[in-house]
Amino acid sequence: MSSFEFDPSALIAFMPMSLVFDNAGVITFVGPTLAKLRPAQDMIGRPVTEVFTIRDNGRGSGDDPIPLGTKLYLNFQSGISTPLKGMAAAIPAAKVNILNLSFGISIVDAVANYRLTAGDFAHTDLAIEMLYLVEAKSAVLEETKQLNARLQGAKVAAEEQAFTDTLTGLKNRRAMDHVLARMLRSSVPFALMHLDLDYFKSVNDTLGHAAGDAVLQQVARILSEETRTDDMVARVGGDEFILIFNKIVEHDHLYHLAARIITRLEEPVPYEETECRISGSIGITTTDFYDHPDADRMIHDADLALYSSKYDGRGRATVFDPLVHDGNVGELPAVQVGR
Template sequence: MTVLDRAARDTLMPMHVLADPDGRILSTGPTLARIAGEMQLAGRDLLSVLPVSRPAGIVSAADLRAASGRLLWLRLGLGGPELRGVVVETGEGGMLLDLALSLPALSGIDALGLSADDFAPTDRTPDTLYLLEAKSLLSSEAARLIARIEDARVTAEAQAGTDPLTSLRNRRGLDAVLARLREGAAPFAVTMLDLDGFKAVNDRLGHAAGDALLVETASRLLGVTRGDDIVARTGGDEFVVVFPDLAARDTLADIAARIIAALELPVVLGDDRARISASLGTALSTDYVLPDPARMIADADRALYAAKEGGRARHVFHTPRHGRSARKPVEGPDG
C-alpha cells in the first residue's frame, strides 16, 4: 500500500508508528511523541518499546505483519499507558501501526498532558473524555450531596435530642445516653434535680426571667460537674445529671454539695436579683442486679422527693425505704 505523507499521517493518525521491514521505528505521530515524553522512539525496535500483550505470541516483526488488520493491545514502555492498535503492511515492506488510548488509560489522561487538539478530528476519544469528566463531576456532586444529607441527618438527630432553651440534652437525648450506659459494664449514677424557689421567681418576674434563670442553671451545672458527665433538662425546672464510671457515694455527695452551693449563689435578672436552691436524688447502678434506666430515674426521683420533704436544698441517695409510691410534694409559694 502507498503510505501517506508525514503531514497527512500526523493529521489523520496522530498516534501512529511507521516502522521498516525489520520492525525498527522510522517516525511517530505527534501525540504519541508527547505521551512518550523523553523516551526516544525513532530508531528503536517497535516491539521493545510497544510490546503486544494481546494476542499472545507476537514477538517479532514477522509476527506483527502476520497480525495485520487485527486489534492489538500494547503498552508504551514499562508502566506506560495501555494502547489499542491496528497494523497494516506498507508497499515498501514496512508497517504502519495506528494507535489509540484504551479506556483505562483515559482515566489518567490529565497526567499525560493531552487535550482534544491532540486527537484526530474523527477520533471519538475527546467525546469519551467529556463523558468521563461529566461522570466525575456527577460523582463528586453526588458525594457532596450524600455528605450534606448525612450532615443534615446528624444535625437533625442532635437537635431532636437537645433542649432548645438550654442546649442541654432533652429527655430523648438522655434516654440515648442511658441506653448506651446500660449496655456497658461500667458503673454509673443518675441524679435527679429540681429547683427550689423557681416557681416564685417565675411568678414574680415573668417567664422571660424564668427562662434566663434556667439557662444560668444549666451553665452552673456544667461548671461544677465533670467533663464526661451528662447534664440534661427533662422539662420545666427539672434536670438530670448522669455520672458515667462513677458509683462512689462520697464523690457523688461532694459533687451534689457543689451543685447546691453553685445554684444558691444570687442570679442577676435585669434589675432584679433572684435566689434559688435545689433538691437532688441519686440512684446508683451498682444497687441493681441489672440496671434499668427507667427504674433508676424513678428511684432517683423518689430520693429527690425525700430530699424536698426533708427540708429542701438537700441531696439524698435512693434506698428501699423510699418506697414506690412517693409523690412530688405540692410546691408552696417559695417553690
C-alpha cells in the same frame, strides 16, 4: 516506484496517538498524544517490541516484526501496563510503517492515569465523545457525592436536633433514654442524679418567662461545666434535669459533686437591672443498688431521694437508700449545702 521523504507531522491532526517505525521495527517518530503516555525520547530509536508487548489474532501480513493489517493488542513493557489496541500499516514508498493507536486506549485510563483531554485526540475521533461521557459521568458522580454529603449532614443535624433541648442546648429526655439504655446494656457502673430547681417558679412569676429562660441557660452552662465529656446532662422537664456520671458510684464523691453544683446554682443570675436567685434539690442513685439495674426504677428511686431533699428544706442532696426510702420518704438525712 521511487522513494520519497515521508513527513509524519501531516498525520498528527488525524492520528495524534500513533508512532512510525521502519522496516526493522525501530521507532522513528512518536505522535504528541502517545508521547504523553511515555516520553518520545524514551521510545524513539528503540524497537517497538522493546517498548510494547504485542499480540495479534494471527491474521497479520508481511515479514515485518509487527503484524500488519490486523488488530493488535499492546501493553507497555514498563511503568503502568496500560492496555492498548491498534493497527499497523505499511507505507512502502517511504519504507516505513505506521502504528495507529487512536481510540485504542480505555478512556477511563486515559483520564485517570494520563489526564488526557479532548484536545489530545483528533477532532473526528470517537474518543472525544467518550471523553465527554466520562467527564459528564465524573461530574454527576461528584455532584452525587456532594449531595450525599449534604444529605448525611442534614441527617446528622436532624438527629442532633431530635436529641437536643432547643432552649439550653442540653440533651433532652429522648436522648437520655438512649444513653441510659446503652449504658445499661454495657453494664457500666454509673450514678443518676435528678436535679429540681428550687424557687424557679417565683422567678417566672415575678420577672417573667424571659428571666426564667435566662436562668435555665445559666443552669445549663453550670451543669455542662461540672460534668465530663463521657457524662451526660439532660433537661427532662421545665426546671428538672438528670445527670448521668459514668463510672462514678462512690457516695462521698457524688455528694461532693452535688454540693458543688448547688453552690454554683445559688450564685445570683444577673437579669436586666435585677438578680435572679434559685437553688437546687438533688436525688441520687447508683447502679450498685441493683442486681439488675433498670432505667425506670433508677429514675423512680432518684425521685424518692429528691423528695427527701425537698422535704428536708431544699438546697440539699440525698442518696437513695432502699432500706429507708421504701415508703419512708424524708427519714434519710440529706446533705445540706450552700444555705
